[in-house]
Amino acid sequence: MEVVIAPGPQLARLAADAVGALLSRRPDAVLGLATGSSPLALYDELARRHAEEGLSFARARGFLLDEYVGLPADHPERYRAVIDRELVSRVDLDPDAVQGPDGTAEDLPAACRRYEEAIAAAGGVDLQVLGIGTDGHVAFNEPGSSLASRTRVKTLTEQTRQDNARFFDGDAEAVPQHVLTQGLGTILAARHLVLLATGRAKAEAVHHLVEGAVSALWPATVLQMHPHVTVLVDEAAASRLQLADYYRDAWRHKPAWQGL
Structure with a gap:
């Protein structure tokens, strides 16, 4: 695990460097796309x-980490709508090349199985973007x-x-009770995981993630x-890390040819 501590804008550039380098060497790469605040x-x-x-995404494919259950297809906070708004509509990524778990399906377990099969059929995820919740969840894998x-x-x-109420006009009751989510085993099958976290509210979760x-x-x-x-x-997110000085030193002396 490599830990990089840097100002927020630099973190986005570093993550974009990783995506850009991947697409340069493999234009048909499979990207794992997270929603929430962290990847914006x-x-x-x-x-x-x-x-x-x-930078072109024309031959790339994408898979969402998760989706709310029961939100209508035209709901602005449905994660497929969010990723279309925040990324797909702004680049040349084919909307038909992006898939998410079907939170409107009548048979939800079957929809989950189909989603796993679709990821496998695509050859697996090359680079998975992740955030982390204040309680240490990734995707919607709760404690x-x-x-x-x-x-x-x-x-x-x-x-x-409560954390997600900010996306629903502050109303936690409007946040669905259930979701479809990639499992931890599914996430671990991706070839490169890039997790972004900012702010003091994430410090405890980051401490456990890295050092717990x-x-x-x-x-x-x-x-x-x-x-x-x-x-x-x-x-701020690194403020609870006991080995923060080591991570800074390792990053400062990292060979340029290694990349992320």
Whole structure:
């Protein structure tokens, strides 16, 4: 696990560098796309590079991490609508090449199985963008989730519903109770994980993610078991890290040819 501590705008540029380098060597790469607040600056930077520098997503494919259950297809906070608004509509990524779990399906377990099969059929995810919740969840794998889980139905904690109320005019009751989410095992199957976290509210979760014991109580800690994880955090999110000085030193002396 590589930890990079830097100002927020630099984090977005570093994550965009990783995406750009991947698309340069593999234009048909499969991207794992997260929603929420954490990746928004990254999507802004990717859109800028597409408009100003010619970064192309024309042959790429994308898979969403998760989706709310029961929101109508035209709801603005449905995650497929969010990713279309924040990224797909701003670059040359074919909308038909982006898939998400079907939160409107009548048979939700079957929809989850189909989603796993679609990811496998695409050859797996090359680079997965991630955020982290204040309670250590990634995607919607809430505390107590199986560390080997695959795409499935999950019930959101009240903490997560409160955290997400800002997207529903501050009304936590408007946040759906259930979601479809890639499991921790599904996420671990991606070849490169890039996690972004900013702000002091994420500091405890980041501390457990990087330096804590692997535990279902803090689901993100399972990422310690992955061979290629990049954790991009600002000073506030890094404020609980005991080895912060080492991470800064390692980044400062990292060979340029390694990339992220």
